[in-house]
Amino acid sequence: MKLGVALSGGGIRGIAHAGALKAMEDNGIKIDVIGGTSSGSLVASLYAMGYSPYYIYFLFKRYAKDIVTINSGPIVSGIKNFMTNKKVCISGLKTGKTLEEAYNNAAIKKGIKKIKDITNMPLVIPSVDIKHSKEYVFTNQIPKNCKNKERYITDVTVGKAVRSSSCFPGVFCPCDFQGHKFLDGAILDNIPVLEVKKQGADKVIAINFKADEIDENSNVMDIVMRTIDIMGNKISEESLEQSDFVLTIPTDKAGLLDIEKLDKCYQYGYQTTIENLKFLKEI
Numbered sequence: 001m002k003l004g005v006a007l008s009g010g011g012i013r014g015i016a017h018a019g020a021l022k023a024m025e026d027n028g029i030k031i032d033v034i035g036g037t038s039s040g041s042l043v044a045s046l047y048a049m050g051y052s053p054y055y056i057y058f059l060f061k062r063y064a065k066d067i068v069t070i071n072s073g074p075i076v077s078g079i080k081n082f083m084t085n086k087k088v089c090i091s092g093l094k095t096g097k098t099l100e101e102a103y104n105n106a107a108i109k110k111g112i113k114k115i116k117d118i119t120n121m122p123l124v125i126p127s128v129d130i131k132h133s134k135e136y137v138f139t140n141q142i143p144k145n146c147k148n149k150e151r152y153i154t155d156v157t158v159g160k161a162v163r164s165s166s167c168f169p170g171v172f173c174p175c176d177f178q179g180h181k182f183l184d185g186a187i188l189d190n191i192p193v194l195e196v197k198k199q200g201a202d203k204v205i206a207i208n209f210k211a212d213e214i215d216e217n218s219n220v221m222d223i224v225m226r227t228i229d230i231m232g233n234k235i236s237e238e239s240l241e242q243s244d245f246v247l248t249i250p251t252d253k254a255g256l257l258d259i260e261k262l263d264k265c266y267q268y269g270y271q272t273t274i275e276n277l278k279f280l281k282e283i
Contacts, residue, residue: 003283004033004201006193006243007040008208009186011168013251014039015060015262019269020207020247022053027277033201035124035192037185040207041165045103045158048123048140049110057266063102096163096172104159115140115161116154122199126185126192127164130174135188138164143198193239203283206243207269210250244283247276 007017017040024031036044046056104113112118115125118140125138135151138161142152153161156177164175164182174181189195191206240246249272251265273280 001202002032002200003030004035004193004196004199004204005031005044006191006196006204006206006239007034007036007044008191008206009036009038009040009166009184010209010251011039012259012262013209013249013265014042015057016209016249016251016265016269016272017043017207018047018053018056018060019266019271020249020273021047022057023270023273023277024280025053027274027281029280031121033122033124033196033199035126035196035199036165037126037190037192038166038168040191041125041162041185042103044123045115045125045162046106048118048121049107049112049158050120051106051110059106061262096167096175099166100157100159100163100175102159103162104157107158112158114154115156115158118158122196124192124195124199125161125165126189126195127161127167127175127182128185128187129180130183130187131179131181135185136180136182137192137195139195139199141199143195144200146198189239191239191243193243197242203244204242205245205247205280205283206240207247207249208240210248245276245279247272247280 005021007014017036021031021043031047034044034048036042043056046059047053051059107113115123115138123140126135127138128135136153137151138153138156140154142149142154146152160175160177164177165185167173167175167183169183169187174183191208193204193206196204249269251268252261
């Protein structure tokens, strides 16, 4: 039997996925197929390349400030401009090039240049081409008996694939690649359960995040994250139904780019997995 794991998006909370993978490894649960969207792709790609969950955690802590430290200015400015009917200059957003370079360097250290060079396990990373309103999947192998092969992209660097899936609207510019303009894969597929199954997984564990409650102390980013969670879970209803178990991780109102909560998110991922070991082992 082949076990697959599908990791959802969720900004900096994605480090919780590494905690979940570490708990599984510590308890003898072997993963054969992995997929991830947006921040889930950050963890999934490193794991598929052979990096250990704890080392993924270490890399996040080391490079978090360089990769994702921005304030909520772009989002707030975008809301203000929308309300006043002003145009938003796309050049003012983050490019994501730092993220791309960091992942290409991590790949090179493993002797990997393009996603098709990954051989440890099948990997799927969804993204959305906003130019053609279409979902594409970056992967190291095209699914067997696939009738729509053009939506799968294998000849791309790991950094470009991850960047394309992680371009959060309003924060990062679209990622240009071969005539496409890619944005966050969570727009259409926040938890790629179906794509993981297409890669031969007999059982799939979906990992997502608990939507935090909104109260009088919530700020603008809390509301943004709550909205993201609602949209992501709604979009992923079919995927969640197709999974064999949904592991939902609470992350204590960690914001989209709240790097101060990296440690807590990792611990939440580990602890939540340990608490659900009985069900995971039954699967």
